[in-house]
Amino acid sequence: MTAQGSSIPTGNFRLLVADDWKDYELLDSGEGRKLERYGDYRFDRPDAQALWPSTTPRDSWKPDAIFAAGGDKSEDDERGAWSFPSGSVPENWPVAWNGLVANARCASFRHLGLFPEHSVHWSWAAERIKRAARPVRVLNLFGYTGMMSLACAQAGAEVVHLDASPKSIGFGRDNQASSDLDDRPIRWICDDAMKFLQREIRRGRQYDGVILDPPKYGRGPKKEVWQLSEGLDELLGNVRTVLTPDPLFVILTIYAVRLSYLSVGQTLASHLSGLGGGLEWGEMTLKESRSDRLLPTAVYARWGSDLFGQYSS
């Protein structure tokens, strides 16, 4: 130790960059906004992380749709309304990634029906499923658009996809049909994540891979309250219990709460100790297509049986 404190170089910290898209592009960001292309349409949305000046002046952005924040304008308040200056945005339209097709749409709460920054985890999970060369069972909790479920099924896994919202389950099924994966074994379940895990533990059902993208606050179908700060530790304990003796991966992503990746990573590490393998963690980002600037979107931690490093468990 020196009088200046110490600095720890970590081998397991990674900035993940979702730069593997043709149908999606982050065109510019700045002044608390971002300009993106989803397929043929351009969208101007709020983004509290984009504190810097935009590369091109905002009045030259020419978006097809603009989301104006309502509510208290804080990062966690996603209320507001869309406007459509070009009048050309359809109700939904296809956005493709690696053979999968999501039906994008201007959803309430400023979303567009898919989260492009997640592609870094879709390909990471798919790679491990293919490499395992054995039957693989995957559980996708808080699954919403279903793109992760589709990527795992496309790679050959049997998937259980869970979300508390019947509407979200409908979107996931539509994406399965648009991706021509109707013949793949995906069970779409509308349930509360914690209750479902407790039931799976009682039934002795196990999974080789688990993905979780829990919101800060949510409700199960029977109004069960989900609160990340209260529930994450118990949820991860349950995830550990439903893992097979020889699991492949666990992926945890968190939006909307400004938790450090260290908090997320160390919590996951504490639940997976003794499993072998290793962990990596950091931030998920989108790269501007016309500059090197990275826009942070979420924190993540993921465990892989094939990983090795400082935080091997």
Ligand SMILES: C[S@@+](CC[C@H](N)C(=O)[O-])C[C@H]1O[C@@H](n2cnc3c(N)ncnc32)[C@H](O)[C@@H]1O
């Ligand atoms: C952040 S989104 C997940 C996005 C997803 N990773 C994707 O790429 O589409 C959170 C999802 O959690 C669901 N949810 C909220 N509370 C829940 C609960 N108690 N049990 C299960 N799902 C819940 C919501 O319906 C929502 O679809």
